[in-house]
Amino acid sequence: MSKATEKTERSEIVSILVSNEPGVTARLGSLFSRRGFNIDSFTASPTNDPKLTRITIATTGDDHKFNQIMTQTAKQEFVKTISIMDAKSIYRELLLLKVKAGKKDRSHIMEIVEIYRGRIVDLSRKSMIIELTGSSEKIDGFMDMMSCYELVDVCRTGVTGINRGDAGISDPVE
Amino acid sequence: MRLNGSQLVMEILLEHDVDTVFGYPGGAALNLYDALFEYKEKIRHIMTAHEQGASHAADGYARATGKTGVCFATSGPGATNLVTGLATAFMDSVPVVAITANVADNLIGRDAFQEVCISNIVIPITKHSFFVNRIEDLSDALHDAFRIAGSGRKGPVLVDITKDVTAKIVNYKQKKPMDFSEKPSFSDDDLNRFASMINASDKPVIYCGGGVATADAGEEMRKLMEIADIPAAHTLMSAGVIGYNDPRGLGMAGMHGTIAANKAFDRSDLIIALGTRFSDRVALNPSKFGKRAHKIQVDIDASEINKNVIVDLGVHADVKEFLTALLPLIKNRKHEEWIEQATGWKKIKGDVKSCDAELHPSEIINTVCENTDRETIYVTDVGQHQMWSAQYIHHEKTKRFITSGGLGTMGFGYGAAIGAKIGCPDCRVIHFTGDGSFHMNLNEACTAVSQELPIITVIMNNQVLGMVYQWQGAFYGNRYSSTDPHRKTDFVKLAEGFGAKGFSAETPTEFEEVFKNALKEKGPVWIDCRIAKTENVYPMIPGGGTIEDMIIG
Numbered sequence: 001m002s003k004a005t006e007k008t009e010r011s012e013i014v015s016i017l018v019s020n021e022p023g024v025t026a027r028l029g030s031l032f033s034r035r036g037f038n039i040d041s042f043t044a045s046p047t048n049d050p051k052l053t054r055i056t057i058a059t060t061g062d063d064h065k066f067n068q069i070m071t072q073t074a075k076q077e078f079v080k081t082i083s084i085m086d087a088k089s090i091y092r093e094l095l096l097l098k099v100k101a102g103k104k105d106r107s108h109i110m111e112i113v114e115i116y117r118g119r120i121v122d123l124s125r126k127s128m129i130i131e132l133t134g135s136s137e138k139i140d141g142f143m144d145m146m147s148c149y150e151l152v153d154v155c156r157t158g159v160t161g162i163n164r165g166d167a168g169i170s171d172p173v174e
Numbered sequence: 175m176r177l178n179g180s181q182l183v184m185e186i187l188l189e190h191d192v193d194t195v196f197g198y199p200g201g202a203a204l205n206l207y208d209a210l211f212e213y214k215e216k217i218r219h220i221m222t223a224h225e226q227g228a229s230h231a232a233d234g235y236a237r238a239t240g241k242t243g244v245c246f247a248t249s250g251p252g253a254t255n256l257v258t259g260l261a262t263a264f265m266d267s268v269p270v271v272a273i274t275a276n277v278a279d280n281l282i283g284r285d286a287f288q289e290v291c292i293s294n295i296v297i298p299i300t301k302h303s304f305f306v307n308r309i310e311d312l313s314d315a316l317h318d319a320f321r322i323a324g325s326g327r328k329g330p331v332l333v334d335i336t337k338d339v340t341a342k343i344v345n346y347k348q349k350k351p352m353d354f355s356e357k358p359s360f361s362d363d364d365l366n367r368f369a370s371m372i373n374a375s376d377k378p379v380i381y382c383g384g385g386v387a388t389a390d391a392g393e394e395m396r397k398l399m400e401i402a403d404i405p406a407a408h409t410l411m412s413a414g415v416i417g418y419n420d421p422r423g424l425g426m427a428g429m430h431g432t433i434a435a436n437k438a439f440d441r442s443d444l445i446i447a448l449g450t451r452f453s454d455r456v457a458l459n460p461s462k463f464g465k466r467a468h469k470i471q472v473d474i475d476a477s478e479i480n481k482n483v484i485v486d487l488g489v490h491a492d493v494k495e496f497l498t499a500l501l502p503l504i505k506n507r508k509h510e511e512w513i514e515q516a517t518g519w520k521k522i523k524g525d526v527k528s529c530d531a532e533l534h535p536s537e538i539i540n541t542v543c544e545n546t547d548r549e550t551i552y553v554t555d556v557g558q559h560q561m562w563s564a565q566y567i568h569h570e571k572t573k574r575f576i577t578s579g580g581l582g583t584m585g586f587g588y589g590a591a592i593g594a595k596i597g598c599p600d601c602r603v604i605h606f607t608g609d610g611s612f613h614m615n616l617n618e619a620c621t622a623v624s625q626e627l628p629i630i631t632v633i634m635n636n637q638v639l640g641m642v643y644q645w646q647g648a649f650y651g652n653r654y655s656s657t658d659p660h661r662k663t664d665f666v667k668l669a670e671g672f673g674a675k676g677f678s679a680e681t682p683t684e685f686e687e688v689f690k691n692a693l694k695e696k697g698p699v700w701i702d703c704r705i706a707k708t709e710n711v712y713p714m715i716p717g718g719g720t721i722e723d724m725i726i727g
Contacts (some may be wrong), residue, residue, distance in 0.1 A: 023294065023305070029295045064480065071477035077302040077322055 008061040013058050013091065013161050015169045016073060019079040020053040022047050024078050028055065031076065036060065037069050041093075041158030052080065054169075056160045058136075072074065081170035093163040095132040095139045100150035102126055111151060116142045127152060179309055179340040180209035181448040186215060186316040190351050192244050194367040194596055195273075196220045196228040196237065198255075199367045201288060203275035203338035210246075215553035220625060221588065223617040225252050225366045229259020230589025232270045237576045238551055238594035238601075241271040242323050248287030249276045253334070254295065258583060260330045261299040265580025266275030266387060266411060269328040271319045272296075278338040279307040281328045293334045299404055301329040309342040318354055325354035327475040328388060330622030340611035350692025357492035358474070364489045365496070369503035371487065375444035378404045379467075379510070381427065381456070384579070385449015385474060385493050394497035395448060396420070401501065403509045405516040407435030410579045413568040420631075424454045424516060428456040430561040432713050433724065434519035439464045440721040441515075448718045449493045452483040453580070455641060455718070462720045472496050475678045484502055522726070529708030535559065535634055537682045538703055539566040541689055542604055542632065550602040551576060551594045555587035574601075583616030586632070592618060602693075605631040610639040613663070619672040630692045633665055635686060636707040648725070658707075665702035678702040691695075 025044065032039050040058040044049070048052050053121050059069060065114050066084065074082050087093075095118075101109050102125070109128065113120060118132035132142055161167055177185065183206060186193070197223060199207040210219050217361055222228040226245045232243030243263075247256050253274040259484055263270045291587035292307040298452040302322050304315040311336065317333040372378060392415045399406050399422050406416050407427040416423040425432035429440065439445060444468045450456075452471075459511055462485045469485040471478075472493050479488030489496060489596075539562060552567055553576040554560040560577055576594055578586040591605035622629050634640075639657040646654050675695050679685035685703060692699040712727030718725030 026294060027297055034298050064484070067480055068477065071479070074324075075475065077318075090336055 009060055009062050011058060011060045011087070012066065013056060013085040013159060014069065014073075014082065015081045015161065016055045016057065016086050017047070017101050017170060018053050018055055019078045019080070020051055021078065022110075022148050024053065027076065027078060028073070032057075032138060035068060035072055037068045038066065041156075043158045043160045056058040056158075058159050083170050085161050085169070086163055091159050092133055093136050093139050093159045094157040095130070095142070096153075096155040097130045097132070097146065098127055098152040099130065099146060100152060101125060101128045105149060109146075112142070117144065175345070176343055177346050178205070178209070179335065179342050179344065180205040181212070182312055182341070182344060182346055183316065183335070184209050184213040184217060185332050185348065186313060186386070187244065187338045188213075188346065190320045191241065192217065194218045195244040195246055196222055196231040196235070197246030198222060198225045198248065198252060200252045200490040202249035202277055202337045203246065203252070205337065205439055205529050206246060206273070206275055206335075212213045212708045217668075219246070220592070220621065222592070224615065225255030226258055226511040227589035227615055227618040227621060229256045229270070229584075230262065230586050231593035232272070233259060233263045233268050234264070234468065234553060234576055234590030234593030235492045235597040236268050236270055236593075237590070238573055238613065240573060241597070242271055243593065244273065247272070247274050247678040248288070249274065249292075249337075249560060250290050252288075252679065253290055253292035255291075255315055255394045256299060256332075257295065258585075259298065259589070260296055260332065262581045262583045263299070263330040263579050264299045266578065267328050267384065268330070269323040270330040271323050272331065272332040273342055273381075274334045275336050276336045276396060279336040280338070281699040286574060289460060293332060296332050296337065300332050301332065302454065303332040306339055307336045309339050310337060311342045312344070312464060314347060315351070316637065317349065321354045324356070327385075346473060350452070354528070357495050358476075360489050360491040360496060362517050364487070365499055365503065366474075367487055368470055368489060369500055371403055371444060371468060372404075372446065373466075373505045373507070376509065377442045378402065378444040378509070379424070379442040380406035380436045380446045380518065381439065381450055382406055382408045382412050382415055383448060383450020384409060386415050387449075387493040389449060390572075391494035391497055392572060394501065396505060397501055399709070400496060401504050403513060404446070405513055407431070407438060407440055409456055410564055410577060411667060412449070412572070413567070413575040414572045415647050417570055418568040419590055421517065423514060424520065426564055427718070429715050430455070430565065430713065432520065433522050433713055433726065434516060434582060436715065436721050438516040440466070442467045445469045446498070447485070449473060450518055450680055451478045451481065458715050459720050461719050465469055479499050484657060488586070496590075517599050531709065531714040532681045533679065533685060533703055534706055535705055535709065536566050537704075538632060539563060539606070540683065541686050543568055545686075545693065546604065547600050548585070549600075550574065550604060551598060553577070553587050553594055553603060553605045555607040556582045556584045557608045557611055558636075558709070558711050559606050559608040559611075559634040560645065561641075562634070562688065566596065587611060587616040588615050591629045591631075592621055592625070592627060595629055596625070602651070603627075607627055607633055608640055609635040609637065609661070609663070611662070616668070619669065619674050619700075625671040626697050628695055629691070629698050631698065633702050635665070635702050635707045636703050637661070637706045638710060640707070640709070640712070643707065647710070649716070665700055666680055669698075669700040674698040674700060676700045678704070680704045
């Protein structure tokens with residue numbers, strides 16, 4: 001194991017495969033909070049194997065913190081594999097946004113949605129619901145554009161990701 | 175065979191060689207206790223005064239025997255009373271399996287009478303916890319619990335079983351305990367680098383932790399000390415690994431450790447950390463700890479490497495396996511000058527008897543040691559008496575000094591002493607305590623009396639909460655806030671009230687006479703020893719300090 005000395009903070013996406021059993025989220029949340037690890041976003045859902053759940057956590061820290069995040073998490077009984085994802089991996093987030101949109105604003109908003117390749121999934125006389133998928137940066141950009149409208153509800157899923165190529169997320173690097 | 179859930183628990187305990195459990199019954203645990211009644215020829219149940227006592231007893235039993243300790247409790251308050259004991263075992267990596275009964279599954283989540291979600295409460299203080307509300311999950315949970323508690327870095331595991339499951343009938347085929355002998359593998363490269371750093375060092379020092387004792391790697395470590403001529407210091411958790419009279423032994427390291435141990439870390443060019451975690455009671459100032467030294471570390475828990483102090487080389491391995499592979503690569507060397515310098519620091523000592531009280535802690539401990547043999551198990555509570563015990567006892571063997579190191583649990587001692595005595599009936603057990611710690615859980619005297627355990631409790635009675643009192647004197651301008659309670663407890667009468675024997679001593683001669691009498695007793699004995707409240711523990715490095723801040727006394 002090499003020396004962990006880099007003190008600058010960075011953000012990483014950590015992918016964790018865990019047993020799909022009650023209480024796993026509480027255990028992981030407890031670990032992260034008691035050890036002072038950040039959770040910037042957290043997504044979880046079962047995999048093709050119903051006994052396993054994939055959890056993707058966006059977190060921040062320096063080398064020392066990441067060393068602790070990885071080793072403290074890896075030793076939990078319910079954790080099967082854990083890895084920090086490659087920056088070149090594919091990351092996606094889903095946004096559902098409800099915005100006030102009367103006659104005056106509707107076409108302006110639709111233009112922005114078009115540029116971001118979003119979809120309008122529900123429309124009423126005074127509001128609409130927009131669905132947008134993409135990288136967190138893209139969604140941040142869209143949210144910035146939309147900030148001048150009257151937003152009713154913002155629901156972001158948090159980031160999930162998968163690596164490119166043939167290898168699985170947690171396969172050892174050749 | 176067809177069994178109910180409670181009988182299944184008993185069968186799995188037997189599969190794991192468990193013949194003793196500590197606990198306390200209750201409503202939700204009725205089925206479990208009914209099975210204990212049925213299995214009483216094979217499994218001995220020690221009922222304590224309080225579930226906390228049971229958890230400390232299971233812990234003390236595990237520390238003294240090396241086996242996994244088991245405790246039982248009922249739901250709700252029974253379960254929450256285990257919490258301090260489980261946290262204590264967790265911090266000191268002691269294998270304990272706690273089995274609690276919860277309310278029936280149809281009442282779970284309804285705030286039923288005596289319902290708590292203990293499996294969630296203990297998440298931060300156990301290696302793992304199980305909530306079992308389906309009979310078909312019970313056997314796996316119990317097998318896993320023993321595997322988890324006893325493998326890798328050991329620790330406590332809790333299994334919470336709903337009352338209906340303890341009564342449900344199931345078909346069970348006996349299983350062997352799971353194999354958990356597999357150890358992490360390490361690379362030849364790490365081994366070679368480790369060896370070459372030791373071979374190249376002029377002032378190496380071993381920093382030996384509790385992991386060396388747990389992994390039973392004392393012999394390998396002493397060989398390393400001999401071949402490469404390396405002095406060694408131990409932590410509180412590894413007292414006894416290095417023989418008291420070992421010519422290369424430097425004594426205990428840390429806040430109340432020896433001058434020699436702490437100075438050697440400071441002057442060394444290579445600190446070899448074995449099964450230890452650079453805790454804040456040893457590496458008091460992590461950025462200045464061993465500032466002239468390269469640091470290399472072996473630990474069974476990968477998350478301990480680079481956690482508190484950044485090391486130059488860390489290896490995730492079982493310390494016994496690693497040292498066995500390492501020894502052939504270590505060159506025969508002599509470090510005469512360094513050894514002489516390091517062991518020479520042992521001669522610098524503070525004034526042992528610093529005030530003119532009649533009876534000094536060192537005199538009490540020396541008398542106890544002179545009148546007991548090498549197999550004696552010394553158990554402590556937490557505070558000044560604990561540090562004096564760590565300092566003055568001539569530790570010669572592992573599993574013979576039982577103390578709450580990581581959590582520092584006042585009230586640990588009596589329960590742990592009961593567990594140790596039950597686990598090692600042929601060993602003499604001495605329980606050192608202070609009047610503060612003892613007041614916390616002295617109710618366990620009734621357990622020691624019922625079980626006829628000849629445990630000698632030596633109370634270092636200074637009438638104050640000594641360790642906090644010492645800090646208030648040193649750092650808070652003698653503002654003794656809530657440390658001088660003016661209690662009027664008569665320990666001799668109190669002992670008699672419990673059906674134990676009580677003595678008191680005010681001078682060294684009196685103590686020796688009383689102690690010799692205590693040794694002849696068949697049941698528990700308390701000896702109330704009056705010591706001065708002004709007596710401090712020295713040497714001392716204040717929290718966050720370095721060797722330069724050491725107060726010698």
